[in-house]
Amino acid sequence: MLSKRHQQILRILNEEGTVTISSLAARLDVSLETVRRDVKPLTENGSVLKIHGAVGLAGQIGEAPFERRMRENAVAKQTIARHLASTIHNGESVMLDTGTTTSFVARELTGHRRLTVVTNSSDIARTLATVNGNRVYMAGGELRSDSGAAFGNSAIDFITRFTVAHAVISAGALDAGGVMDFDLEESEFARRVLACGERKVVVSDGSKFGRRGLVSVCRFDAVSELITDRDPPEEIADALEAAGTTLTVAGASSQKS
Known part of the structure; x- marks a missing residue:
């Protein structure tokens, strides 16, 4: 025992x-x-x-670092991903950057049909390619051994050719100043992803609230919606409201904007 x-x-x-x-x-x-x-x-x-x-x-x-991160806060990430997937319809276009939460989003989208998907993540591409009539475009560039994602100028040049209905990025850190990450190339790629979307979505579990990242991705006024699993601290909620960014707490009954 x-x-x-x-x-x-x-x-x-x-x-x-x-x-x-x-x-x-x-x-x-x-x-x-x-x-x-x-x-x-x-x-x-x-x-x-x-x-x-x-x-x-x-x-x-x-096990690889990415696989280990997939297990961290997995229930929260799945809840966020399930909500986002419910707002994406068959036949729509979506761009996803690399991240464990966006990989959960890809898994929740496996029941959708005829999606057009643009990503730099080999995990997301494998999850959604060759099923249900999807078309998947993967950015080329240097493939990272830790995440299996491509970065660099060629990856950015590739994605900027697309305009999608839903541009979705994950966040390494969030505070009242906006969205941050810990890697320069990942931050730049995420910023360009948001610029390609009619709807610009950040997905992040509550463990990222109050963290300070090394590199700024964007302020909240560049984001249409933040989807998370719990209410953020007051200073972040106030910053979102001031920027006109919709706050969605997955599993809750209402949105705030």
Whole structure:
């Protein structure tokens, strides 16, 4: 029988992947020796593997960073994606940048038909290509090993040829100043995606609220709608209202603008 602390360890590993012994001790407010003792039966039954002063779930050791991020806040991302997909109709055009939330959007769109999809993400392209009469256009360029997405001038030049009904980007960080990310090329690509859409949508779970990114993507007045899973802090809600950006809390009964 697993103790409550064993269950806490497994939950942390499931959400975050590989975690050091010292980090687990600090998170659980116990000694290093207590964590080592707690981890021992989990390693003996094959649930957990020990690697270089750290532990991870047996099935997730060595998984790609993008796959690990897909598991983070997965329920919230799926809720957001399901709502957005319900607002996109068969036969419409949509442009999606690379991101775990936009990958969830692609999965929710697999029941749609005759979509025209433009993306720089190989994951999104694989999900939606060759099914239900869709047409998928993938931007070329340098393919990132961590995300399987293309970036660079050739990718930007490619997408700027399109005008789509729905332009959708994910966000690495959100504060009252607008949308931010942590990578210069990803930020520039996301900015160009929004410029290609009649409807300009940012999808982001609430864990991004209040974060400061390294690079600005855009202010809220460049965004038609923010779709998230919970109400943002007051300063962000006020900034959205001032910009005329619609705030949609997926699962809630109303929109705010």
